[in-house]
Amino acid sequence: MLQKSNTLVSLSGAGVERGGRWLVRGVDLAVRPGEIVTLIGPNGSGKSTTAKLALGVLNPDEGSAERRAELTVGYVPQKISIDWTLPLTVERFMTLTSRINGTEVGEAVSATGVSHLRHAQVRTLSGGEFQRVMLARAIARNPELLVLDEPVQGVDFNGEIELYDLITGIQKELGCGVLLISHDLHVVMAATDRVICLNGHICCSGTPKDVASSEAYRDLFGARAAPTLAIYEHSHDHTHLPDGRVRHADGTITDHCHPDDGHHHDHPQSDEPERAGGE
Amino acid sequence: MMGIITTTRSQMSPNGQGVSDMLDDFFVRALAAGIGVAVVAGPLGCFIVWRRLAYFGDTLSHAALLGVAMAFLLELNITLSVFVVSAGVAFALLILQKRATLASDSLLGLLAHSALALGLVVLAFMTWVRVDLMGFLFGDILAVSGSDIALIYGGGGLVLVVLVLIWRPLFAATVNPELAEAEGINVSQSNMIFMLLMASVIAIAMKIVGVLLITAMLIIPAAAARRFAYAPEQMALLAIVIGVVSVIAGLYGSLQWDTPSGPSIVVAALALFVFSVSPVAVFLTRRRTGQAVSDER
Numbered sequence: 001m002l003q004k005s006n007t008l009v010s011l012s013g014a015g016v017e018r019g020g021r022w023l024v025r026g027v028d029l030a031v032r033p034g035e036i037v038t039l040i041g042p043n044g045s046g047k048s049t050t051a052k053l054a055l056g057v058l059n060p061d062e063g064s065a066e067r068r069a070e071l072t073v074g075y076v077p078q079k080i081s082i083d084w085t086l087p088l089t090v091e092r093f094m095t096l097t098s099r100i101n102g103t104e105v106g107e108a109v110s111a112t113g114v115s116h117l118r119h120a121q122v123r124t125l126s127g128g129e130f131q132r133v134m135l136a137r138a139i140a141r142n143p144e145l146l147v148l149d150e151p152v153q154g155v156d157f158n159g160e161i162e163l164y165d166l167i168t169g170i171q172k173e174l175g176c177g178v179l180l181i182s183h184d185l186h187v188v189m190a191a192t193d194r195v196i197c198l199n200g201h202i203c204c205s206g207t208p209k210d211v212a213s214s215e216a217y218r219d220l221f222g223a224r225a226a227p228t229l230a231i232y233e234h235s236h237d238h239t240h241l242p243d244g245r246v247r248h249a250d251g252t253i254t255d256h257c258h259p260d261d262g263h264h265h266d267h268p269q270s271d272e273p274e275r276a277g278g279e
Numbered sequence: 280m281m282g283i284i285t286t287t288r289s290q291m292s293p294n295g296q297g298v299s300d301m302l303d304d305f306f307v308r309a310l311a312a313g314i315g316v317a318v319v320a321g322p323l324g325c326f327i328v329w330r331r332l333a334y335f336g337d338t339l340s341h342a343a344l345l346g347v348a349m350a351f352l353l354e355l356n357i358t359l360s361v362f363v364v365s366a367g368v369a370f371a372l373l374i375l376q377k378r379a380t381l382a383s384d385s386l387l388g389l390l391a392h393s394a395l396a397l398g399l400v401v402l403a404f405m406t407w408v409r410v411d412l413m414g415f416l417f418g419d420i421l422a423v424s425g426s427d428i429a430l431i432y433g434g435g436g437l438v439l440v441v442l443v444l445i446w447r448p449l450f451a452a453t454v455n456p457e458l459a460e461a462e463g464i465n466v467s468q469s470n471m472i473f474m475l476l477m478a479s480v481i482a483i484a485m486k487i488v489g490v491l492l493i494t495a496m497l498i499i500p501a502a503a504a505r506r507f508a509y510a511p512e513q514m515a516l517l518a519i520v521i522g523v524v525s526v527i528a529g530l531y532g533s534l535q536w537d538t539p540s541g542p543s544i545v546v547a548a549l550a551l552f553v554f555s556v557s558p559v560a561v562f563l564t565r566r567r568t569g570q571a572v573s574d575e576r
Contacts, residue, residue, distance in 0.1 A: 055461040075461040082454060086329050087508040096451045097462040121509065147461070 007032050008071060008145045008177045009054045013063030016049050023049045026063070026201045031145060031177040036168070036191055038180045038208075040217075041198035047181045048078050050198060051149050054179055071145055074138030076131070078149035078181070088122045090114070094137045108140035109133075112166060128155040135163070139170050146171065149181045164191055305421055309530055312423040312431050313544060316484045316496065317522030319435035322442055322515035323480050324501035324522075326473065329453050329511075333498050334384065335372070338391035340481045340493040342368040344398030347415050347485075351408045352401060358430060358482045365478035368394060373474070395490075418489035418541030420530070427486055434483045438476050445469050450511055488541040495545040500525060503552040506564055521551050 007030045015025035024046030031037050031054070039047045052058040053065045055075060082088060094105050109115045112132040117125065125133060131151060138146055148167065152160040168191040171178050180192070195211040197203045203216040211217050327336050346361030353360070368390060375386055402410055411419065442449075449469040451459040460466045484493050500522035501514065508514030529544030554560055 052457070052461075057457050057460045073461055073463075075458055077455070077457055077461075080455050080458065083329055083331070085505055086454065087505065087510055087514050088454065089509065092510060093454070096454060097447075097459055097464055141462070 007066075007068065009065070009067045009179070011050070011053055011060070011063065011065050014050075014053050014060040014065050015062045016046075016053065016058055017061045022200065024053075024198065024200060027053070027198070028202065029054070029196055031179050033144065033177050034171070034175050035193050036171060036178040036180060038182055038192040038195045039198055040182055040184075040195060040211075041203075042183070045199040046201075047183075047198055048149055051147050051179060051181055055147055068144075072141060072143045074141050074143030074146045074176075076134045076138050076146075076148045076151045078153070080134070082122045084123045086123070089119050090117050090122060090125075090133050091119060093122050093133065094140050096137075098141050100140050104140050104142075105136075108136040111139065111170065112136040112163075127153065128159055131155055131163070135166070139174070142174065144176050146174075146176055146178045148178065150183070151180070152182075167191065305423075306530070306534065308423050308425070308428060309420045309540065310527065312428050312487055313420055313526035313530060314523050315428065315431040315435050316480075316487045317500065317526045318519050319431075319438050319480055320484060320496045321500055321504075321518035321520075321522045322439070323476060324497035324499075325504070325511065325515045325518055326449065326453060327477075327494075327497050328501045328505065332477075333494060334387050334391075335369075336477060336481075336494045336497055338372065338387045338394075339365045339369055339477055340485070340490045341391040342394035342398075343481050343485050343490045343493070344415060345394045345401070346398075346482070347410075348398040348401035348405075351405055351410070358434075358485075361485055362478050362482035364394075365481050366475055369474040369478055414489070415485065416489045416491050417539060418485070418487050418492060420487045420540045420544075423486060431483055431487075434479060438479050438483075441472065442476060445472050449473055488544060492541050492545050495548065496522065499545065499548040499552050503548070503555040506555050506560060521548065525551060 010030040011027050014027045016023045027046075027050055029037065029039075029050070039050055041047050049058065053060055054067075055073060056065065056067060059065070082093075090109070091105055094100060094108065100108075105118070106115070109118050112135045114129060114132045114136060117129060117133065122130070122133070131153060132155075135148075135151060138148070146167075151167065152163050155163055167178065167180070170176075192208050194205065195208050196205040197211055197214075197217055204211055204214050206214075327333060342365050343361045346364035347357055349355065349364060350357040350360035372386065372390060375381075375390075376383055381389070399412075402408065402412070413419075414422070448459070448464045448466075449472075451462075451464050452466040452469050456466045480497070481490075481493055484496060488496050500518040503521045504514045504517035508517055525548035526544050528550075529547035530540060532538065532547060533540040533543035
């Protein structure tokens with residue numbers, strides 16, 4: 001992957017291993033200013049891990065992760081629960097790690113439609129309200145890079161579209177780069193410049209259209225993805241077996257598929273992937 | 280007994296003027312020491328409650344007895360030895376949790392009680408040392424000396440200064456470590472400093488309430504403060520107030536009814552906690568919450 005000098009964050013061949021198992025491996029990705037890159041993939045495919053690599057919360061066990069010096073990051077983690085014993089107002093939560101003045105807080109909460117909750121205790125928020133507060137929190141920092149890990153969880157469908165419109169709007173206004181994680185490509189298609197489809201490694205990447213019509217994407221997401229697919233046929237070069245091993249086109253069986261195997265998979269997977277859940 | 284209240288700090292010195300009665304003198308020292316510990320324990324206790332480290336604190340304080348034993352064995356200063364052993368156990372725990380073969384709670388229980396047992400066994404071997412074991416287990420606040428008080432205020436003051444300095448990053452790391460890390464906070468550094476502060480407070484507070492009750496001094500005032508607080512700093516200050524009131528009430532109670540002083544302080548704190556969750560307190564907070572937040576769920 002080409003790396004320009006203004007790249008905000010780039011991973012090359014990055015992988016994370018825990019307990020002898022690679023959570024994710026061989027990830028190449030770069031986010032540049034003004035660009036929205038979306039990571040999609042089923043549960044456990046390493047999306048959140050990849051985001052944490054990009055953020056520097058995790059260090060790669062192989063490959064490298066580079067961030068531009070002094071990069072200001074806004075982060076909306078996938079699952080965050082605030083301990084109910086913490087007395088914490090929304091405003092205080094927003095100024096947790098950086099000194100943001102009252103005006104900036106006000107602008108951010110009104111942008112995400114939670115002005116009325118500014119002085120509420122964080123523990124009293126509903127799931128959808130909390131996500132909006134998290135988003136307000138991230139944009140109030142005036143970030144150069146926004147990392148949004150399933151930012152619309154707990155938000156109803158209309159709110160979902162609205163939130164994505166909001167994210168696109170914010171991105172245009174701030175001119176920041178966005179690394180977005182979603183399990184649902186359709187909703188984010190319009191807003192995305194580049195899609196990276198993950199399943200332990202990069203299965204395929206490209207424009208949303210290319211990815212949505214690819215075999216790898218359909219295999220990963222099953223029937224739900226089917227309606228938008230063009231008829232598309234080619235042969236697989238390897239197959240994931242139920243026990244986690246991989247059978248290659250030539251009949252050999254290995255423990256892992258390799259990042260350079262290409263993007264053709266056949267995953268034995270149920271038609272309806274679970275929507276919620278962690279990595 | 281009433282004369283005690285008017286005694287001033289200057290009279291706390293061993294040869295304080297105007298203190299004719301021995302009772303006055305040791306009682307005032309006890310009050311001064313107890314209040315000093317409560318002031319340090321309050322804010323630190325809040326972090327223990329927020330981070331769910333109660334059992335962790337318990338483990339460190341149990342390990343303090345091993346520190347006492349080591350102090351006698353190696354002829355070291357007790358406070359220093361307790362601090363070193365508690366801090367050592369804290370780091371041992373951090374390392375063990377990372378490469379855990381046991382669940383955290385089992386690991387904590389294992390370390391807590393092995394350290395306690397080891398301390399008792401080591402003490403028993405040193406037949407030449409006469410130790411007031413009960414004093415170390417349950418505290419001996421009525422026997423605090425002027426130098427103990429100096430240690431509490433000096434060491435405690437230092438702990439508070441450090442806590443204020445790392446308050447922001449530590450609080451951010453408490454709310455969510457990954458969020459804090461991503462936003463440029465050095466999480467492991469503030470966690471490390473927090474461990475050292477906990478070990479210090481245990482070393483300082485051991486003489487007052489004893490190794491078995493230190494965690495209570497840390498947690499109960501903070502837990503009682505929680506319901507009335509709307510901001511973290513407010514909860515820390517309230518925990519200090521509740522701790523101080525517990526010390527005063529516990530000490531007077533122990534004088535009045537001739538009960539052991541350390542446990543009496545903890546019982547007083549418990550009474551305040553029970554009040555904080557009682558219907559009266561619930562009613563009071565409801566009214567305040569109603570003004571501040573329109574949509575309590």
